[in-house]
Amino acid sequence: MKVMVIGGGGFYGRYLVADLIEFSEAEILVVSRNPPADLANHPRIQTVACDLHDRDRLCQLMRSCGLVIHCAGPFQYLPLTPLLVAIETRTDYLDLAEDRRFNQEVQALQPEIEAAGITVLTGLSVSPGFEMLFAEMGKHYFAELTGIRTYAAPDTRKHRGPAMFATMLMGVGQPFWQPEGGEPRLVHGWTEPEWVEFPPPIGRRLTHLVLEMAHLDLLPDEMGVGTVAFKAGTEWTVLNRLLNLSARIRRRWGWPRWERLTALVRALSWLMGRFGKDEGGVIFALTGRSQGRELTHRLAINARRDGGLIPAILASIAASRLISGDLQASGLVPLNNWLTTAELLDELRGRGLEIWWQPDGAAAWEQLPAGLPANPAEGLA
DSSP states (O other): OEEEEETTTSHHHHHHHHHHHHHOOOEEEEEESSOOGGGGGSTTEEEEEOOTTOHHHHHHHHTTOSEEEEOOSOTTTOOSHHHHHHHHHTOEEEEOOOBHHHHHHHHHTHHHHHHHTOEEEOOOSIIIIIHHHHHHHHGGGSSEEEEEEEEEEOOOSSOOOHHHHHHHHHTTTOEEEEEETTEEEEEETTOSOEEEEOSTTTOEEEEEEOOOBTHHHHHHHHHOOSEEEEEEOOSOHHHHHHHHHHHHHHHHHOOSOHHHHHHHHHHHHHHHHTTOOOOEEEEEEEEEEETTEEEEEEEEEEESSOGGGHHHHHHHHHHHHHHHTOOOOOEEOOTTSSSOHHHHHHHHHHTTOEEEEEOTTOSSOEEOSSSOOSSGGGGGO
């Protein structure tokens, strides 16, 4: 099968393409405004220049493919053209979109998706994709799952492109409503600092709320939780504090605009990346009630190298399973049950990623070499 990867030359796109080459037999068509020349050196990769606003050209290219994966951000202000063309050409579609508005617009197209008879999975990134799967994975530890808080520790060695920085900086000081205890609470991007201890070798990081994401709707609607939050922090505390300061200034005076911050933050990131680390990780803190008590159990994904793979890996897994026929689904597929817990853990460990566990009350993280503990106490055995 030929797979079109829109944005395949970007930061996460490259991880996605490399993973598809290793774990599937797909032929890859990388679509980008400025296709990187080095990708075309692989015998299974073809590159072509195309802007995602060019609907006619996209339609022409997509008719030769069995699957399209959209990973060209920032999704906050880009159109749904790739999905609309996928519906028109009856091509299966995946994306890495984390944005709330983008997800809402995809959900509104459910009748058209079902009429086209195609498979669509949207949000195959840390949020909401991994959050939904890990909420499903951990809900049996509780009589009632009430909340999920996600903490991301990205790698910093490899330099991100402008789309990733635009996504991050759009949230600086921006207001949005976030569910807490079943009620909406007004919060702002890059505020509410919190120190979080990640599994080794990452360690302690200063994290902040980032921006408005699709999980704010999906986790309450699909998993019934009343509290949702996503925080992130680089290894460079000074950069995290700079973004927090910018958020506080922007809340008060309405400036600086995110566009004015992009060049500065990219330059700082590039400079710090010369000394940065390659590992990355994500914590999913699941809160719920069990036997009259409120508990919080933590699960984590750890990458000791190539931490940037984590946000791209779900789309590659879904693509490989569609190609092999292991994923049989039609329409807009729910993110919490397209992959079983055993399948997900096998896929992650097969790529060298680690699963860590910290049950309620435990002082330290424990690595899980296989499976998940049947109950929290087993995680400390």
